[in-house]
Amino acid sequence: MSEVRIDRLAKLFDSGGVRAVDDLSLTLAEGQLVVLLGPSGCGKTTLLRCVAGLETPNSGTIEIGGALMFGRGGRTQVPTHRRGIGMVFQNYALWPHMTVEQNVAYPLRVRGTARHERSRQAREALALVECEALADRVPSAISGGQQQRVALARALVARPGLMLFDEPLSNLDYRLRAQLRQQLRELHRTLGFTGLYVTHDQTEAMQLGTVVAVLKDGKVEQLAEPASLFSRPASAYVARFLGIGNRLELARDPGGLWAVGGGDVRIGLPAAGDLPGDRFDLYLRSTDVSLAVPGSGPDDADVGRVPGVVTDVVYSGESSEWVVQVGEARIVAAARTGVWPFGSGDRVEAVFRHSTALLYESGEQGRLVESYGVRPSLVS
């Protein structure tokens, strides 16, 4: 297993018109599984393919296990097959003309392992992913989930220094995805491989990543452990991408309060005096919003409340979402079905805690206001 260093890497497409990877640096410590998270077109797959040697970057360096794979202005380029990597593809890419065992044994075969030994190791790798029984089948005769497990075994079998995952679960259905995610977690814990994992699914990123790198326009927007990433997204972009959808536009009011969404509603912000500006966006997770009859509910310095009208209740089985119109803005509150007795047309107060809310500079690119939201007692 090995450390991976990516330094100031750039990859341009269309003769420089598109900077798919833009001066990006990233280091993977040994044994880390780094998840590259971002919407399509953010450059995460291109970055992965550059590391694999399937794309040629325009500049920068890539080192795997201390050996230079790409660098010196492009004069050093180790071809893909000499990089000592394993890769799992989105569409599995199992060769249809080989049996499952032949597929898995292939990396050993090209490395010149003896027939008997490679069969043993291939079956061992298949056992790791619980697919031993499929060894003699052909890929087209097994299910999608099994195919992806086999592809995983193929990538692991030669114990590569670096594992690459290109959205490996996105072709599977919801249940299988959850199951395989768990299996991958366990495999990573047991084998301790260094890995780079591309996905656009935040749940996958949170569950699998030792570290998550959110990418935007070919650059790393935020790099953090899953828990701190989710609790304190560094920018409005990251917050939105993580599904934090409730946004209240705030404008400073001469009275020291803040006008919500340009309407009549005013709220106070703790530590407002220190805020470096007059316009901010307040982001609230839907699970952090609760609903109360106007005038009731908790009341202390940490509590914020805005009045509104329920416009819809979206039933989704175990949980439900209440859609509340607050002036021009909409707030969604999610909770277990039946927790609140409100229906369409009811006047309510949306209640949240400043300690769990996130405040960003106004606009799409706004950065997190660090001084807001973390209760003094929580700051160590």
Place this chain on the structure above:
Amino acid sequence: MTSTQEQTRTPDATTPTARPTGRRSPTAAGWHWALLALVMAALILWPLVALEARMVDDLPGALGRLAEVPDLGRTYLDTLIIAVGSTAVAVVAGTGLAWCLTRVPKRLYKAMSLLPIVPLLMPSVASVQGWSYLLSPRTGILNQYLRGWGIGSGDSGPLDVYSMTGIILMAGTILTSFVFMFVSASLRQRGAELEAAAAACGASPGRTFLTVTLPMMRPALVYSTAIVALLALGQFTVPLLLGTPDRIDVVSTAVYKVSADYPVDYALGGALALPLLVVGIAVILVQRRALRDERRYVSVSARSRQVGLTTSRWALVPILGYLVVAVVLPLGALVSVSLSPFWSGRIDPSTFTLDNWTSVWSNSNTVDAIVTTLFALLLTLVVVLPLSYLVSVALLQRTRVPGVVRLPIDILGSIALCMPVSLLGFAFLFTYSEPPFQLYGTTAMVVVAYVTLTIPFAVRPQLSALTAIGPEYSEASRVSGAGSLGTALRVTFPLIRSGLGVAAALVTIIVAHEFTVSLMVTSPTRRVIGSLLYDETVNGSAPNVAVLSLLMLAVTLVGIAISWVIAGGNTVDKI
């Protein structure tokens, strides 16, 4: 944003599992592709350029001798008439057959979709010979029947295959299969849902045809018309075999006659064929322009079923009729003539004998020609399949080939399609019989010529197979640690096996049927079946010619059977 992370721990020991060898600079990647482009240019471009250069060297003399060629204007005019006429016949008949196929009852569809391309297996020499036995004015079998029924009078006619009409219809019949293939493929790709949708919107069948079907077919029609017109301009076999009695000459036959004189007046031949060269180049340019923005090699992933269309058994009539005209009748005539002791125009089964077959077999000329043909075919396959595989890989969008290298490869890869075969044959004769090659009379010369002719046909099936399998399979092999050669042998070849089989089948058909180039590049001491057959037509007996025509067909079928095995059993379906 440059980001460093706090979580990074320094590894205790770094184990370099990767082998950082094989360093190369990115610019070097283009070089071996440039080499490929050079090989292609040497094969295809050089003979043509060398020939025209010879003409330019001797320009006044060549033009003077060109002016002295008897009936020169007539030759060019006849070339044009035959090209336009046979193209019209082929486009109308081919489109009609393709349309009929969409109306065929569903359970017969698969079989019927194959029938119109069966004539491609029939060597055109064989069809022409067959029809000359059926419709020669005096001894033609059909003519004798017609006279017997009181149609026509005297001992000649009423129909004459040795005429302008005969040539146009014959050439048109042979070319119909090509038009059918292109148009039918395009109809099948779009499916019948679009027509059904027009009907659902209230359009009558006629209106649907005019507003939906015809516009949909237009790209395929334009493309196939262009290809077929080029083939018709370069038509050689039909005018050579049918034009002699009426002294109908076309450019190709005139060029051939120049090549048959000794010493060969290369400058004159080059000048004669120059107009065809110009037209060919023009077509390449126009085609590239027209197709620039289209994705040319889109593979058909899902074939739409023919839903909501009225079907009818009557649709079978034209399809079966075409098969009868193009294959059954000429084949029947060839078989009966080959079994008759001499050719009188009457089929008399009581006199049938295998003497012609045994005498042809015992003739060392024939055996030599068959061996040479098969040997040349084998060598051609050995050279052309790897070469065309490399060309296909270079043409794939996903292969990183510098644009300045890919474009020449692309053009060179298809140039042989657009050049009249007689001109190519003449250029090969010039290039390879002169120093430094001096290959005249060797199998090598035949092979070089065949390789050049067949490259475009070997590229296309492989290219579409490669496009269809996508990049992931070979990428997966490379990340597994296999190099380019290992990946090609263990992953790519097995996956494009059917494409390879189709390529092999097409190469086989072209080589086995080859007549034009063979006549020019073979010597009396080293003949292939095609050139032997022509010698027999001029000097020998009709039954021997019939036997040789059937042997040509047999070689084709053997070759197809072999490629069937290569492809794993579905070649004919995919051609």
